[in-house]
Amino acid sequence: xTLLAVLRATLAKDLRLEWRSKDAINAMLFFSxxxxxxxxxxxxxxxxxxxxxxxxxxxxxxxxxxxVVLNQTWARELHNHVLDAYRVSPAPANSLFLAKAFGNFMxxxxxxxxxxxxxxxxxxxxxxxxxxxxxxxxxxxxxxxxVNGTFFAAISLRTRSREVMLPLLLFPISVPALLGMVNATxxxxxxxxxxxxxxxxxxxxxxxxxIACLLLFETILExx
Amino acid sequence: MxxxxxxxxxxxxxxxxxxxxxxxxxxxxxxxxxxFAAGRxxxxxxxxxxxxxxxxxxxxxxxxxxxxxxxxxxxxxxxxVCSQIGYMAHPSLLYDEMSGMENxxxxxxxxxxxxxxxxxxxxEAITSVKLDPELNRPVGQYSQGMRQRMSLARALxxxxxxxxxxxxxxxxxxxxxxxxxxxxxxxxDHEKTLLVVTHQPGLLESVADEFIWMNSGKIxxxxxxxxxxxx
Numbered sequence: 001x002t003l004l005a006v007l008r009a010t011l012a013k014d015l016r017l018e019w020r021s022k023d024a025i026n027a028m029l030f031f032s033x034x035x036x037x038x039x040x041x042x043x044x045x046x047x048x049x050x051x052x053x054x055x056x057x058x059x060x061x062x063x064x065x066x067x068v069v070l071n072q073t074w075a076r077e078l079h080n081h082v083l084d085a086y087r088v089s090p091a092p093a094n095s096l097f098l099a100k101a102f103g104n105f106m107x108x109x110x111x112x113x114x115x116x117x118x119x120x121x122x123x124x125x126x127x128x129x130x131x132x133x134x135x136x137x138x139x140x141x142x143x144x145x146x147v148n149g150t151f152f153a154a155i156s157l158r159t160r161s162r163e164v165m166l167p168l169l170l171f172p173i174s175v176p177a178l179l180g181m182v183n184a185t186x187x188x189x190x191x192x193x194x195x196x197x198x199x200x201x202x203x204x205x206x207x208x209x210x211i212a213c214l215l216l217f218e219t220i221l222e223x224x
Numbered sequence: 225m226x227x228x229x230x231x232x233x234x235x236x237x238x239x240x241x242x243x244x245x246x247x248x249x250x251x252x253x254x255x256x257x258x259x260f261a262a263g264r265x266x267x268x269x270x271x272x273x274x275x276x277x278x279x280x281x282x283x284x285x286x287x288x289x290x291x292x293x294x295x296x297x298x299x300x301x302x303x304x305v306c307s308q309i310g311y312m313a314h315p316s317l318l319y320d321e322m323s324g325m326e327n328x329x330x331x332x333x334x335x336x337x338x339x340x341x342x343x344x345x346x347x348e349a350i351t352s353v354k355l356d357p358e359l360n361r362p363v364g365q366y367s368q369g370m371r372q373r374m375s376l377a378r379a380l381x382x383x384x385x386x387x388x389x390x391x392x393x394x395x396x397x398x399x400x401x402x403x404x405x406x407x408x409x410x411x412x413d414h415e416k417t418l419l420v421v422t423h424q425p426g427l428l429e430s431v432a433d434e435f436i437w438m439n440s441g442k443i444x445x446x447x448x449x450x451x452x453x454x455x
Binding site: 010013016020021080081082085086089090 | 284285286287288303306307309316317318319320322330331335336338378
């Protein structure tokens, strides 16, 4: 049995379940929408100010939205103890982890695609720097959030207050990635400096944490 | 005593040696030493909290013994033989939002059964528990008894040599439970080893090879006949 076959089956199953319930995507959308609207009314920034603060606003909104989907993705496996059926099977642990991470990545990318036009409209955003760089920043930043988030959501799975536990574990460890995302986005929007250093930081962060999560996930899955 | 089974010379399917399982200070299993021979049907009995479910979970590899050792199908590392174990728990282990067939197709993939083979295997498993493979309703809308039977079908998917069943008859009507008991007897006749935890031992009285009595985390008795009044 290959890692890829189980990964594909698990990812397809998760997408099917989300398509039927739309629990995670709806919760993320409403949450992000609220952040956009509330902050735009609270600050009423000029175009210049918007370029300076938008990077932080966008990524903080996505970080909080991510914690919604991350909890949701594992909650499904707890209901009816379905995770035990996976644990007693010969399927590789990392197939489950990667399927969850890819699923969360896809949900986040959909959310970002839907929210970006709203951010642009509400904050009158226009990139002064090379706008194409926002694409790799979005991909690397989103993966940084979901790879750790999926892992820490699995750790907090069996704790009583997992909704509280996940942000407590995830947010501190995401600080370097968040710095990278925010500064890279701000650099592109303002055009005042190069985003290269921050993009490199994101690449390094993604590689290190993806490998660490893959190495440790089986231990987490088998923990009682 | 039951008739000597044709496979009685085969090595035991499961050997537990002084297995202790503690949850914090509470010991759910207190030194369980037992052998379960191949091709036999064992019924595990005992009051709530006797350690029956913990014993099954430990044999399935879902819980690690705090002390002692377990050998399943000749392997100390249960993960290496898990493709030959079928496990049915008290919860259904099924996704409520998917149909029975969709559930089984997914779990078949976990056992490396793909495409047409998966289709026919899933149909066979669903039909064997007297459910309709074409039933398109989500499992969450099944009756408790149907869910229980679908859960048994999931455990049978990989054609396991060892079947661990926790309360397979709970919430199942008498007629269906009798049919399920007949199916379990057939599986035993096909050289599979079955460990069945149940509070309805009467359903398996005529087909079980041995009744194992547990109390406070220990095996206290093994009998070939059901004691009077224990049904």
